[in-house]
Amino acid sequence: MARVLFLGGLGRSGTTLVERLLGELPGVCALGEVVHLWQRDVRDDERCGCGARFSACEFWDAVGERAFGGWHQVDVYRVLALQRAVERTRYIPRLAASRLPEDHVALIEEYAGYYASIYEAAAAVSGAEVVVDSSKHSALAHCLRWWPGLDLRVVHVVRDARGVAYSWTKTVVRPEAEVPAEMTRYSPARSALLWNAHNAAFGLLRRRGVPVRRIRYEEFVNDPRTGLLDLAAFAGLDVAVSDLKFIDGEEAELRFGHSAAGNPMRFTVGRVPLRRDDAWRDAFAPAQRRLVGTVCAPLLRAYGYPLRSRRLP
Ligand SMILES: [Zn+2]
Numbered sequence: 335m336a337r338v339l340f341l342g343g344l345g346r347s348g349t350t351l352v353e354r355l356l357g358e359l360p361g362v363c364a365l366g367e368v369v370h371l372w373q374r375d376v377r378d379d380e381r382c383g384c385g386a387r388f389s390a391c392e393f394w395d396a397v398g399e400r401a402f403g404g405w406h407q408v409d410v411y412r413v414l415a416l417q418r419a420v421e422r423t424r425y426i427p428r429l430a431a432s433r434l435p436e437d438h439v440a441l442i443e444e445y446a447g448y449y450a451s452i453y454e455a456a457a458a459v460s461g462a463e464v465v466v467d468s469s470k471h472s473a474l475a476h477c478l479r480w481w482p483g484l485d486l487r488v489v490h491v492v493r494d495a496r497g498v499a500y501s502w503t504k505t506v507v508r509p510e511a512e513v514p515a516e517m518t519r520y521s522p523a524r525s526a527l528l529w530n531a532h533n534a535a536f537g538l539l540r541r542r543g544v545p546v547r548r549i550r551y552e553e554f555v556n557d558p559r560t561g562l563l564d565l566a567a568f569a570g571l572d573v574a575v576s577d578l579k580f581i582d583g584e585e586a587e588l589r590f591g592h593s594a595a596g597n598p599m600r601f602t603v604g605r606v607p608l609r610r611d612d613a614w615r616d617a618f619a620p621a622q623r624r625l626v627g628t629v630c631a632p633l634l635r636a637y638g639y640p641l642r643s644r645r646l647p
Contacts, residue, residue, distance in 0.1 A: 363462035370595030383593035472535030500614030
């Protein structure tokens with residue numbers, strides 16, 4: 335069975351950067367947000383991280399062939415129906431149960447099986463020891479827990495809720511769509527509630543026996559080399575300091591990959607700055623910052639974020 339490193343957390347927490355850096359390590363194949371692959375790639379044929387249309391990408395063509403005998407064999411509408419039936423944030427308490435009715439387990443297993451087939455095929459096609467799925471969705475991680483024999487390891491990426499909420503108020507364009515579209519935006523109140531729900535869900539997953547490593551985005555960006563060595567060890571990879579030459583001071587040199595659906599940053603190739611995005615500290619309206627800080631206070635505190643200080647300590 336393939337070893338899967340699942341990157342979890344609420345969107346805008348820095349998971350794409352973590353994925354891109356992990357993808358540069360030997361023995362790793364980064365797949366992007368597999369949760370969106372069914373609709374955006376298999377159905378809508380959007381662009382892969384390599385720039386080619388999904389249907390024209392040799393890597394994904396080989397993965398589809400090996401996993402399903404070709405993507406045309408996959409009933410996307412069945413996968414999306416399963417997704418709606420089992421993979422919702424509000425179903426997490428049920429997914430986290432130790433026992434479920436057999437017919438429900440059958441649906442979860444059918445859904446998780448599609449992912450397991452992709453992981454297995456991607457590992458075989460790429461020759462990688464570890465595949466990275468940066469789907470983020472906590473409900474998907476809970477579904478994958480039910481697939482027998484999957485070596486699932488979860489990296490739970492947390493970022494200060496106020497930075498996350500500020501980022502969700504901004505407009506981001508999705509360049510890979512046929513007609514350039516904007517990514518979803520959330521109000522600060524909604525972001526705050528989602529931040530609590532998703533982060534708590536990964537704590538619950540850990541209590542169900544899944545290996546979960548929590549990292550703070552801010553800490554990771556401050557010292558990505560140490561962060562990567564730690565994650566490599568968590569993933570069971572033998573990575574040496576000499577494998578981290580692509581990180582040089584506050585920059586990383588990224589090669590192109592075959593990251594499917596996800597953040598526009600997956601198209602970035604070449605040198606990228608490794609600076610943490612702290613724009614919210616000056617730009618986020620004080621009333622909204624306070625609102626998010628209050629709603630998220632218990633978990634912010636648990637993760638070691640200062641509640642009051644506007645400036646970094
Ligand atoms: Zn590709």
